Amino acid sequence: MAAADRWDLTSLLNAADPAAPAVERHLWLIRLLEWLREPGPQSPFTEGDLPDESASTPWPVRRLKHLLNVLDRHPEHHQRIGDLLRTSLAGLDATGLLADFGFAPRQGFVSELADRVRLSCLPGTPQTRDLGELFRLLFNGEDDTSWLQAIDDATLLRFMALCQGETGDKAWRAAVIESIQLLASQMRAAGLAGPMRQRMDLSLMATRPFHQLVPAAEALRDELHEGTDALTRQQQAHYLRAVLATCREAAASVRQHLDEHGISVDVVFQVDQLQARGDRIEALLDCLLAPAPAAAPELRHLLVALVEAGQGRRGIRRLFAQHYGLLARKVTERSAETGExxxxxxxxxxxxxxxxxxxxxxxxxxxxxxxxxxxxxxxxxxxxxxxxxxxxxxxxxxxxxxxxxxxxxxxxxxxxxxxxxxxxxxxxxxxxxxxxxxxxxxxxxxxxxxxxxxxxxxxxxxxxxxxxxxxxxxxxxxxxxxxxxxxxxxxxxxxxxxxxxxxxxxxxxxxxxxxxxxxxxxxxxxxxxxxxxxxxxxxxxxxxxxxxxxxxxxxxxxxxxxxxxxxxxxxxxxxxxxxxxxxxxxxxxxxxxxxxxxxxxxxxxxxxxxxxxxxxxxxxxxxxxxxxxxxxxxxxxxxxxxxxxxxxxxxxxxxxxxxxxxxxxxxxxxxxxxxx
Incomplete structure (x- = not known):
């Protein structure tokens, strides 16, 4: 970005408008992330903004702390930016980020390759209701995972409080529960598809784990809606995790069959997608069942995982390396048998x-x-x-x-x-x-x-x-x-x-x-x-x-x-x-x-x-x-x-x-x- 196009903090605070159209609010968020990622100090910090700050702390974390400190000292800015964040999040579909982001829309290697080429070549637009699409524009830096991991718990909770307000926690929990159900449905559909089902270990499929996955997720949702005690919720979550573990073990058994009877890149790709959805459900459960709904360690882990998923889908080379590595091994093993x-x-x-x-x-x-x-x-x-x-x-x-x-x-x-x-x-x-x-x-x-x-x-x-x-x-x-x-x-x-x-x-x-x-x-x-x-x-x-x-x-x-x-x-x-x-x-x-x-x-x-x-x-x-x-x-x-x-x-x-x-x-x- 040219120096003349950079936004400083004063410009950002003055441009924040909760009543602006959605696309302009989304652009403001993109500029906020660009300001956070700027290398080095853009302007001298006010005395006392960053007490005892380590020199090793990434600059995005320092700027985030500086922003929160400025907002604490200026209630008018705090109210306006808080309203902008909450209004923007309320107008976006959070399940697009929590349940769909980072996964292929179609279960096939060739279609995923075409989709990644599209993502690499065509620009994205902030004019969207999908939080996943906006998230891709917000976190597009190579070092985003490193500075997100460096955010301390107190700073992350302060920022989440700014985003949620008084009723945001309830909406967040509803989005997480809905996303768990969507992911469970997608895993069941993938696991029961013919090419996958026929190649799984029969002993692992005896308990019909993929059939149990969606009912287990729905039972957890009912427990949370009814407000049952924490022990009952933990027991239901433990049951969901157990079913999820069996499903993932059954999916992993597909690779053993492929080693013995030939490899399909599409099947390998579907196994990897199923395992990744299982990881996402685990991360969402950690956030949902943490002592506080927005507990910082669990939320930080989820954010980093989402950023890594977005970066992974931008890499065509990584897709080939991941899926054709297994095929190359089987091809060379068969050549080795001939070469003997x-x-x-x-x-x-x-x-x-x-x-x-x-x-x-x-x-x-x-x-x-x-x-x-x-x-x-x-x-x-x-x-x-x-x-x-x-x-x-x-x-x-x-x-x-x-x-x-x-x-x-x-x-x-x-x-x-x-x-x-x-x-x-x-x-x-x-x-x-x-x-x-x-x-x-x-x-x-x-x-x-x-x-x-x-x-x-x-x-x-x-x-x-x-x-x-x-x-x-x-x-x-x-x-x-x-x-x-x-x-x-x-x-x-x-x-x-x-x-x-x-x-x-x-x-x-x-x-x-x-x-x-x-x-x-x-x-x-x-x-x-x-x-x-x-x-x-x-x-x-x-x-x-x-x-x-x-x-x-x-x-x-x-x-x-x-x-x-x-x-x-x-x-x-x-x-x-x-x-x-x-x-x-x-x-x-x-x-x-x-x-x-x-x-x-x-x-x-x-x-x-x-x-x-x-x-x-x-x-x-x-x-x-x-x-x-x-x-x-x-x-x-x-x-x-x-x-x-x-x-x-x-x-x-x-x-x-x-x-x-x-x-x-x-x-x-x-x-x-x-x-x-």
Missing amino acids: HYITRDRAEYRQMLVQAAGGGAIIGLTTVAKFLLALISLSVFWAGFWAGMNYAISFVVVQLLHWTVATKQPAMTAPAIAAKLENVSASDAALEDFVDEVAHLFRSQVAGIIGNLALVVPVVLLIQGAAWALAGAPVIGAEQAKYVLHSLHLAGPTVFFAAFTGILLFGSSLIAGWVENWFVFHRLDSAIAWNPRFIQVLGATRAQGWARWWRQNISGLAANVSLGLMLGIVPAIGTFFGLPLEVRHVTLSMGQLAAALGALGTDLLREPDFWWCLAAIPMIGVLNLGVSFTLAFRVALASRGLKLRDRGRVYTALRARLRSRPGSFLVPPPDQPAP
Whole structure:
């Protein structure tokens, strides 16, 4: 706010008008909060206004005390401002603040995301009857919670007395009781909704706690209206708290089911909303049943909770972090289960990896030739990218179905498995040693994968080129295409950047694979395939169950392979549409293309520097493909588990010690190190 636009206390006192329209009174309240939040002294305080005040007391608290002291010395200002506060509060719906503020109006993650975008982008208006909307405009400072917590009890009670007057306490209690009933109704509706009810622990639902919640709140309201003794009210409140605790425990049990059977962001969001409403009811009960209706500690706790709720709904990043953190963990856990199959721990597994990778390299050799043939067809940019992506996707799926492997798909899957080994590194030397072992296993598995891929992709492509020369007198991939390969793969060009970009796509395919498998499990599609009457009628019971097992075992790999293939083809095409010169550089495909160029131009190419520059680019492409995808997957796995690598020094020291003592373990399994 510009200095010329600031209001000092004198201006505020003179502008206070209880008879002004509601929107002008609301604007006055906003200016009052802006004055309170001003940093440092705006004008010298009158002697005696702040006796023995600590320098650590926040300035908003000092100004609030100063205001109350000034009003005590000037009855005319005290009466006018008190009337303005009471008139404004009387015209506002308090349940909009106590029961609705900070909660999503609709039970869904996407709708809440849209609502938060609206709150972040569109300005609010003080022309409202909803106290919640006005509260958002009043308390919009980042430090509001800190200075509210610093208000002492006496100051808070003095200000509440100014707001309530002689009859305000009765209206306050009525609003609190009404808000408790509204919150109880909202919790019952959320808890009895199908997706929530079906996933709660049956033993916790046996007493029908959500059915009891509203009657318990209504019974407390009746006790308060009838003016029964304090002991009876406390007993009824204790019963409501007990029912509320059971409801919250039942809602928490939903997460256990999600961990076992898949995650829905909407269900997780509804659980969090239900728990937050339970917290709000507890805070309102504390205020309602305190020795004085406006007891300062309980009221201060409620105000701070309301301000925090408002700040929480302003944060889009916090929404993603809170709800997608759980989904990211489940996705990475499912990737970790898949990644275990890509890690070799003994010589038998190592040899098997070489064979599987060699088979994958042979398929990629055929894929390389098909890619060049598709390029001969004059297609638009999008359709050229689409069919290139389909070529990759079909090849990757064939590799999967034949139980072979492509090395570059391994890191994004193995990173979560490595991250799981970090959970106990801080507490145990044995865990640290296990982690180093796992890194060595992973590194040599990647080496075996790349060696196997490259060992067969080159001879397969050269064999096809040689067969074409022998049968047709011309290679499948001609000289012009070969020259383009030499130009595009040259190490001095953008090859390094495109290789890193390809690593990002490899990582993205692993996330898609985990998400698709989670979706498959959450919707119980394996059970539907196995037991759906129509499927059984068409396939037969035995075959239907076999198909269910097959899909459950292969859905992650299919999703990874299809998504990766399509992204490798379509994403560069989309980039071209937007003027972004994006291309992919996949180590096995690039080696196949270089072999095709050699088959087209002959052995004379070996005397050209460009060939050796392209050959030098191959290991760089491999390192970036593997390194970028592994790093991204590893970071997500750490974040999803809430892990922070505090002992980096210990980990690096242990890895260096292993390199010095047993460097060969990073390349081949030692004879005396069989799989555990």
